[in-house]
Amino acid sequence: KAELKDFLHISDFDKSTILKILDRAVEVKALLxxxxxxxxxxxxxxxxxxxxxxxxxxxxxxxxxxxxxGGHAIYLGPNDIQMGKREETRDVARVLSRYNDIIMAxxxxxxxxxxxxxxxxxxxINGLTDYNHPCQIMADVLTIIEHVGQLEGTxxxxxxxxxxxxxxxxxxxxxxxxxxxxxxxxxxxxxKKTVEKAQQAGISKIEITNDPKEAVKGADxxxxxxxxxxxxxxxxxxxHQVFQGFQVDENLMKIAGPKAYFxxxxxxxxxxxxxxxxxxxxxxxxxxxxxNRMHAQNAIMLHxxxx
Ligand code: CP
Ligand code: NVA
Numbered sequence: 302k303a304e305l306k307d308f309l310h311i312s313d314f315d316k317s318t319i320l321k322i323l324d325r326a327v328e329v330k331a332l333l334x335x336x337x338x339x340x341x342x343x344x345x346x347x348x349x350x351x352x353x354x355x356x357x358x359x360x361x362x363x364x365x366x367x368x369x370x371g372g373h374a375i376y377l378g379p380n381d382i383q384m385g386k387r388e389e390t391r392d393v394a395r396v397l398s399r400y401n402d403i404i405m406a407x408x409x410x411x412x413x414x415x416x417x418x419x420x421x422x423x424x425x426i427n428g429l430t431d432y433n434h435p436c437q438i439m440a441d442v443l444t445i446i447e448h449v450g451q452l453e454g455t456x457x458x459x460x461x462x463x464x465x466x467x468x469x470x471x472x473x474x475x476x477x478x479x480x481x482x483x484x485x486x487x488x489x490x491x492x493k494k495t496v497e498k499a500q501q502a503g504i505s506k507i508e509i510t511n512d513p514k515e516a517v518k519g520a521d522x523x524x525x526x527x528x529x530x531x532x533x534x535x536x537x538x539x540x541h542q543v544f545q546g547f548q549v550d551e552n553l554m555k556i557a558g559p560k561a562y563f564x565x566x567x568x569x570x571x572x573x574x575x576x577x578x579x580x581x582x583x584x585x586x587x588x589x590x591x592x593n594r595m596h597a598q599n600a601i602m603l604h605x606x607x608x
Contacts, residue, residue, distance in 0.1 A: 307418040307425045308601050311435045312472040312498075318604075319476060323443050326593075326600035333369060333596075341371025342608040348374040349397045350428070351384060351406040353413075354531045358567060359428045359436070362595035363405055370599060375401070385413060394420035403602060409532055424605035426598075431465060431532060432492070437566050438469040439597040442477075444590040445522060448562055455521040456480040458557070460513045460549050461574050462540070463491035466526045466566055471495050475502035482508045484516035486543050513547055517557040524564045525549045525575045541573065549575045554582070562586050 305313055314322075332340055348367050352360060364374040384393045384406075390413055397404050398421045406425065408414055411432035418425040427435050442452050449455055456479070459467055463485045471491060474481045475498060483491060490496070490509055499507050510516050517523050528544045529537040554561060563575075563585040571577040580587060 306423075306605070307421075307427075308435060308605060309414060309418055309425070309427045310433060310472055311438055311469055312475050314476070316476050319439075319442075319473075322439070322600045322604050323446065323597070325603055326439075326443050326596045327446075329370075329599050329603070330593075330596035333599075338369070342603060343367055343370040343372030343606070346372040346402040346606070347400065348372060348403045348405060348602075349377060349401040350374055351377045351382060351393075351397075351404065351408070351417075352428075353379055353384065353406075353408045354429070355379075356407055356428070358591055358594050359405075359407060362591075363428065363598055366595040366599040367602065370603075372402075384408070384417075390416040391420040393417065394425075395422070398422040403606060424602075426601065426605070429465060431530075433468045433472065434465045434566070435469050435472070436594065436598050436601065437466060438473050439601060440593040441524075441564060441566070441590060442473065443593045443597050444564065444586055447589065447593075448586055449521050452477050452479050454479060456482070456519055457522045457524060458482045458484065458517045458520040459524040459526075460484045460517065460553070461525050461544065461547055462489050462528050462530070463509070464526060464530050466524075467491040468495050470524075471499040471507065474505035474507055475499045476504065478504045480506040480508075482510060482516045482520075484510050484513040484547070486547060487511050489543070513553060514556055517553055517561070520557045520561045522562050522564050523549055523554060523557050525569070526566055527568070527570055528574050544574070548573070549579050551576060551578050551582075554579055554584075564590055567591055 367374040394417045404425045405428045407428040411430040528540045
């Protein structure tokens, strides 16, 4: 595949590029963890960060990472530019491209990030849309590499809503071979086209099921996310009822088996999609996973900026 300007979907990249970016993440992570502060590849560069939704990890990891490597990041919250409302997306894209070297955006409609990338003349990074969350999955794969050894050949079982996180898992499953299972309630399956695309790629074993207990058997990773994503919070009470039986609790982790790690993109609602005990258990790797957002994204930005 040709070199791409933007980071919008994992499946836009081939396996060797993804692994190359993750190698770089490991390298720069070691450098930063050693206390080294003289590696400043982003010196003189600026990044615009557009947030139409709340965030802790994405905002802080991008801003901190870009600044530790010498750059300056500008936070634009939901009330600042109001992309598509106060100003058309194509105008936002062209104006910000004239000030900044790179743009990162978290938006509702996936089409907004596509439009932003289409009109921007600088790289655009997807910091989560209603459809997917590619930076999260890069951090997740980095975390799996560190704890399990590699993603290839592992069994990752996601339990919960077939949402944006699941779509990113499906998209990476069309590039890197592993066994991905999504266990969700009926009617909350991931996007059909995305499932078909991943299955047709013929790279990974993909299963969509409504039986979490059967699904988690032999898992290397059990993964959970909120039942009501940003933008769906008014459905939370209804979803809590429908998702009964899909909580990742100690019993489910026991069925998964002793080698299973627990992962969650966070924020987690303890007592809802996951118990407090599972989040706090020794095999929970949610905090190394959160830390890796920064290291994975640093490497993504280094790749896109060609430095
Ligand atoms: N995982 C994640 O994207 O967290 P934030 O919503 O806090 O950025
Ligand atoms: N599925 C969640 C992920 C949060 C990082 C959401 O979209 O709100």
